[in-house]
Amino acid sequence: MSDSSAKSGMTIHLKIWRQARSAAQGRFVDYTVSGIQQEMSLLEMLDILNEDLVRKGEEAIEFDSDCREGICGTCGMVVSGVAHGKHAGTTTCEIRMRQYKDGDTITIEPFRAGPFPIIKDLVVGREAFDRIQRKGGFVSTNVGSAPDGNAILVSKLAADDAMDAATCIGCGACVAACPNASASLFVSAKISQLAWLPQGGPERGRRALAMIAQMDAEGFGDCSNHGECEAVCPKQISIQNIAKMRREYVKAAWTGADKSRSSGGD
């Protein structure tokens, strides 16, 4: 590469949200890192910055990551104003420094929503999603030998829609980007993934009512159909799932699907 920055690396200015703990007052702190190679990821740049900080005896910046290849949903920050950064269909860990120029300034903020409390710096608690999942984001099966894979037929279209919804990695970017901090896209992905398949059928009404009741109880905002969630979703989950979720909910409420619970039925 003829670019001189390829050897010496880029210098990047950062404005990063630092917050000691949930209850503490947070603020932006400016940092400058140099020697950043284009092949590095944004998170690797933060690793380098953290090594610097630790060497200087300062506290490292806390942020979440695990797989670093866009499949686990652990990472998640608002990078220069957009959840998971400005590139569509990618996670924070997939951001590469070649998207930036020498001397650029990047702001990094945590996902902000009441039900996602900041634990430290850029790390937020997303247990609210787990509690919603526990209300019905599963299918109940009997133990025993595995059923014949071809015993229940699924149409290609339904399988495709279900698979698309199933790619949700639960990262929470949809909540972070929503002007109302609504969790509709996440919850709708979980509900419709199962509603499209026959296996999800027996519990679908109860699932929709219980998961949406939990979503509301967690304090997520209501949806205004801005569609900002779909634009930031690393898995490009479509808001057609939100429409599907609403159909499921209305049908369940209409037919009194939740009654089966008290009778101990399926």
Add this chain to the structure above:
Amino acid sequence: MSSFGSVAWSSVGKKVITGLTGFMLIGFVAVHLLGNLTLFIGPHAFNGYAHFLETAVHGWLIYAFEVGLIVIFAFHVVAAVTVAVADKMAARKQGYKYARNAGGRSRKTLASRSMIISGAVLAFFVIAHIFLFKFADHEQTAEGVKNLYKTVVGTFQNSVGFTAFTVVAMVLLGMHLRHGFWSAFQSLGWTNDRWLPILTRAALVISIVLAIGFILLPIWLYLNGDPNAMPGGH
């Protein structure tokens, strides 16, 4: 487990209420515009139309409609305001310092962000025009029919301010429907990946058509209207 109230007032229930009432209001607005177009024809047509509405089914039709509209408006406003203001403020108390629109597949627009403002101005306009037109002192025409034409045309002729406000309110109506029309389908769950792009384009067309219709009326009446035009003299 769940009462009717808790289901209807859940996050999804509120969307369904907003969407259903929104559809009814869009239908009303479209019919209202068609009726108002008789203003272009002249006093006879417009007064006759108004007279018909007020006397149909011994005057019960208009009462039924008015009561229905008030109920629909009330549900639409209360559900939408709780969605847009109360829940939103509770859900993100600390906002972003640097927030940008994601762009791309997002449908967030000036129209979608300002629903509550365009809605508030429209509500004010609805009340204002009811007071100025419905509860004004009306003259009678020679045929003994209420001369609503004279009231309406006179109001626009005598007030640049109200004419201008009407135009602004109708621009906001267009913006409200730009987001509201397709959003109502989405809120009721009547969309999918195939229909969504069609509905968002239909929303653009419908909002422009209705807004232009309602904008032309006050402007035309202000410039050309003759409150004393004789019935039959069109």
